[in-house]
Amino acid sequence: MNNENPDPKTDPKAEAAIAPETEEEVAPAPLLTLRDGLPAVIDTDDGLAKAAEALARGTGPVGIDAERASGYRYSNRAYLLQLRRVGSGSWLIDPIGLTTMQPLIDALDGTEWILHAATQDLPCLSELGLHPTALFDTELAGRLLGYPRVGLGTLVETVLGFTMLKEHSAADWSTRPLPDAWLEYAALDVEVLVELREALAAELVEQGKDEWARQEFNWLRGFEAPVRVDAWRRTSGMHRVRGRRGLAAVRGLWTERDRIAQQRDVTPSRIIPDAAIVAASQELPQDKASLLGLKGFHGRGAERYVTSWLKALDDAVTMGEDELPVRSPRSDGPPPPRAWSDKDPVAARRLALARESVNALAEERNLPAENLLTPDFLRRTMWAPPKTREPGALLDDIIERLAGLGARGWQIALTAPLLTDAILHAEPDDDSSDS
Known part of the structure; x- marks a missing residue:
């Protein structure tokens, strides 16, 4: 039998096998544009009052974004706010020259905010006195749903079918006046946040993850940027x-x-x-x-x-x-995982077993392992676990430990049994004896 591959240059069947029929080219996703045109920038107290009245008359959640000047300014302050709500349209607000934000604070009271990557914007919004009553984070929703890429542009294209241009993401937003091209870019960031929220919320319900998201969003409401020590x-x-x-x-x-x-x-x-x-x-x-x-x-x-x-x-x-400072200051946390094998081999086995179980469950539930359980919580619990080895009492102690660290209820329910099993299976059997 001839085992040589046929030559596509001389064998028409071989050519057909490696050159499938030309498929119709897929049209690129349409470019997202502003449906109502570019709104004027509000930079006076009177203008803010009118914008707030319009937003208060709107219905449903409010899409919100903020532009900072990271890489240019020391502060993390917001140099531009973008808001959109059904029934009120889009608004661009320059907070720098305003004497008060109270009209906007009042207008947003009791509304749900839609943010993308809320931890990035909540601190600068808080500086302005703006605090959410409820919120929906489209980036976090994307993570919980297992999307491999959760940037706003990617999610908008994947979920809603529109392409977003991101050429001004690293601009110096403290610049005045702001160019129209930058303002259009900023306004587009909230143009379809409401529609994206609705689509992702439906997927969360379909995957049975809506309660997970509710707990995560409630936790985000109290988020404060961590203070870096040293x-x-x-x-x-x-x-x-x-x-x-x-x-x-x-x-x-x-x-x-x-x-x-x-x-x-x-x-x-x-x-x-x-x-x-x-x-x-x-x-x-x-x-x-x-x-x-x-x-x-x-x-x-x-x-x-x-x-x-x-x-x-x-x-x-x-x-x-x-x-004089020391190279490695004392920490209240565990040592780096690479050092566990030398310092405490049993703890290293606990960590390996727990990681394997958490990663497997995360893959099964289609979400990143770090969203299933914060890695630092996992390391702390495996390095210094509760002393009891009675399974029921150990599980109760693990639940209490994770709650104290800040894990949400859904995370605890899914991972506490895994950590309990890792602790019990990592340690040698005290009843075993050499033959």
Whole structure:
């Protein structure tokens, strides 16, 4: 029998086999446009009062988005608000020059907000006195539904069939006046939030996940941005700095840069980059010429504050030993998982078993494992589990532990039995004996 593959150049059957019939080209999704045109920007108190009246007359939930100036400004304040509600249309509000937000606060009282990636916008909205009575997060809904990509543009195209342009997502929204192209981009972010919410809500009901979503959205209402402790330790490239005095220099330069950036309301990297902090902390220069000759110390930000940089470096050099920072500060959490096998092999087995079970259940329920249970909650529980090994009491203690950490009820119900089993099966059988 001839086992050679037929030559498509000479065998018409082979050619047909590898060249299927040409399919009709799929038309690209239509581009999302503003159905009511570009609204004017509201930047006066009188204008806000009229916008609030119109929003109050609308019906149903309110699509809300906010634009910040991340990468340009130190603050996380909102430089533009976009709102849309059935019966009232879309509104663009510039909060910078307003003396009060009270009309909008009153108009939104008792409404459901629709946000995409609510944790990004809730802090800046809270600064304006805006707090949701109820909310629906389209990004989180997408995660719970198992969508592999949950960006707003992707969800709008996948669920509603419209393409969104995202070319101004990294713009400096503190710019005034804002270009019309930017404003159109901003308005489009709320153009179909109501329709997207309705479609995702129906899918949540269909998949039996609507109660999960309700609990998640209720938790989001109380969300506050976490306060970073020792934020200077996140300096990029800090691992190249040797010695505790070098770490003290990183801390001092980072702190001084942060103070200046906050005072000027610019992002810290625009004063000096992390690379400059690392370079100075490695060399510990003590004069202006040596400092300005280092990588990253160029431009007005570096030279303008050279006295501040030199003082921070001198403080690091002269600081007492007891004041120097350590490489790895003590933490109330467990050690990195890679160290568990050496520190506590039983805990490492617990973690491996628990992760395997949680990942399997997440795949079965079609959602990311981190949404099924926060990884930090899993690690903390497996590193220092309750002492009892009586199954019923252990399960009760795990439920109490997860609730105390902040897990939602639906997460606890699904994962507490898995963690209980992992603890019981990871430990050696005390009743076993060598033969």
